[in-house]
Amino acid sequence: MNLYPAFGLLLVDDEPSFLRSLSIALERSGGINHLHRCQDSRQVMDILSRENIGLVTLDLTMPHLSGEALLRRIVEEHPDVGVIVISGLNQVETAVECIKYGAFDYFVKTDEQSRLIEGIKRAIRLQELRQENLELRRRFLNDTLEHPEAFADLITDDKAMRSVFQYLESVAPSGQPLLIGGESGVGKELIARAAHALSGRRGPLVCVNAAGLDDNVFADTLFGHQRGAFTGADRPRAGMVEQAADGTLFLDEIGDLSPASQVKLLRLLQEGEYYPLGSDRPKRARARIVVATHHDLDARQRDGGFRKDLYYRLRTHQVWIPPLRQRKGDIPLLMDHFLAEAADELGKTPPTYPPELPVLLANYAFPGNVRELRAMAYDAMSVHRSRTLSMEVFKRAIASGRPHLPATAEASTERAVFAPDEPLPTLHEVADLLVREAMRRAEDNQSIASRLLGISQPALSKRLKKLRDSGHEPL
CATH class of the missing domain: 3.40.50.300 (P-loop containing nucleotide triphosphate hydrolases)
Structure with a gap:
């Protein structure tokens, strides 16, 4: 059986009957079964140093070492351990003092047991979040x-x-x-x-x-x-x-x-x-x-x-989980993986593919994300015959998938493109900017750049020639 919570809960009380009834209630009502019990307050500090304890419920009135004295020692020597005080007396001043010393909460034994269980559950959640935040910080820093x-x-x-x-x-x-x-x-x-x-x-x-x-x-x-x-x-x-x-x-x-x-x-x-x-x-x-x-x-x-x-x-x-279009560096890794996987299933040799294929895929929004890329790779492998993988399957898939952009991509087209306090560029200037950007994204591949612009490759070639003739390099 799994223990919950991940850290131990130490129940401290000199009355065995109370420890037994509280243990049963915690397991039945809260599924809390990672429990340690202690009847002698003098043993508490030793247990804390030996076991992975995250929370202590502490009786105030005990022989040998009082709950208040023990609370101060726990807060001083084990500040990461939470303490809930449980007293047989309903004393407001004592409760305030315990909270001042650093107790999470204060309950009276005569209270409804469900209220105490909920308080312990709440303290467990707070301790879990605290430990997770510390662990997360450590992992990110390292x-x-x-x-x-x-x-x-x-x-x-x-x-x-x-x-x-x-x-x-x-x-x-x-x-x-x-x-x-x-x-x-x-x-x-x-x-x-x-x-x-x-x-x-x-x-x-x-x-x-x-x-x-x-x-x-x-x-x-x-x-x-x-x-x-x-x-x-x-x-x-x-x-x-x-x-x-x-x-x-x-x-x-x-x-x-x-x-x-x-x-x-x-x-x-x-x-x-x-x-x-x-x-x-x-x-x-x-x-x-x-x-x-x-x-x-x-x-x-x-x-x-x-x-x-x-x-x-x-x-x-x-x-x-970020969509594939926001982690384009993963596309070549995933493509290699899926092609090898498909080749193994189909009994074929993993193929090489044209160097412009990753560039083509990097300029596609992938509304179906990794699942869509996997389908493309398997489809391409199913019709693959020569040594080099054909790009036609990918081009057809992109042509059919491009109109169905995800909502986030559609929303992005509504954002402001031009600064409101700057003059508008002319149509010729905008066209030149689009051509330069398409060639940059396509890594100088005219076939891919023309697809991005929605024009034919001869039309793009004419625009590039005009840019060169006017003294403006396309990139």
């Missing part, structure tokens, strides 16, 4: 990846992608949800697989595509059902949450969930429990939730298309 093997399936040399990898390593031990954003085809499922590998969880990665699932199918898929729950349910079935126990549940296309399904997912995240269809007995979820979407959930929750409370639950940890 520019390190401690587990590069987890990202072996992600072909990239991009700095932004490396930052994503470093972030994933930092939040890997967390039990909180992870939200993966990015356009279709960028590799969100590969990122989810890397996050699962980094987590060290012993359970499996279970993937569910939420797109197109109505509320009943969603509930049955995730939570399973009891026998007789509905017509045709002649035997019980475990849902995906149960199948992913001690592992990771990956929900793809979460932005397409119906409002009713969003409520069910919110309860799963908030309470950590669920009800199989036809059952009135809750089950505890033991899977970490990772979700992905190509939608802008921030915009969707603002216009009412996605629940705000669910959105804020999901975004505790989040990464955004």
Whole structure:
């Protein structure tokens, strides 16, 4: 069984019955099972020096060493450890003093136990975020990846992608949800697989595509059902949450969930429990939730298309995968990888390709991202016969795909091109600027430059000749 949280929670009280009841409540109500118990306050400092403890619940009234004295020592010698004070007396002055000394919170034993459990859960989340921030800072400052093997399936040399990898390593031990954003085809499922590998969880990665699932199918898929729950349910079935126990549940296309399904997912995240269809007995979820979407959930929750409370639950940890057009340096790496992969599957020798092919691809927006590039490579290999790979398959794919630019590319055409306080250039000046820029992007390849400009190659040649004759070099 996986331990939660990643750091230990030390319960300190001289009453064995209270320690036992609190331990049971934490495990049942919060899924918190990484627990250490201590009845003798004199042993606490030794335990803190020996074990990986992140949070302490501390009774104030104990023999030998009082809770207040112990609180001061913990704050002084172990400032990274959080402390929650639990007292048998409701004393405001004492509570204020404990907070001044550095305690996270103060509870009275006679309070409702659910209130104490929620306070401990809140403190755990704060400690997790604090540790993750420290770890993230360390990784970025050192520019390190401690587990590069987890990202072996992600072909990239991009700095932004490396930052994503470093972030994933930092939040890997967390039990909180992870939200993966990015356009279709960028590799969100590969990122989810890397996050699962980094987590060290012993359970499996279970993937569910939420797109197109109505509320009943969603509930049955995730939570399973009891026998007789509905017509045709002649035997019980475990849902995906149960199948992913001690592992990771990956929900793809979460932005397409119906409002009713969003409520069910919110309860799963908030309470950590669920009800199989036809059952009135809750089950505890033991899977970490990772979700992905190509939608802008921030915009969707603002216009009412996605629940705000669910959105804020999901975004505790989040990464955004940049589209392929923003990491053009990866295109040659991915092309080599996909061509070799396709050649192996088709029983062919990996081909060479014209040097202008990467230039052609670098000037395409790739609305389908990495998935589209892979399809191009496989299509080209399927018709490949000679030693050098033909560019025709790529040219046809680009010609058919160019009108369908993603929304972000369409929006970019609306930005201001000319400074409002500067005079407008003439049509001839604009045409010359376009020609120069197209030749620069095409690395002097006239065939590619003419495609970028939407004119024929002879027409471009004429414009280039005019530029040279007028004394202006094209580049």
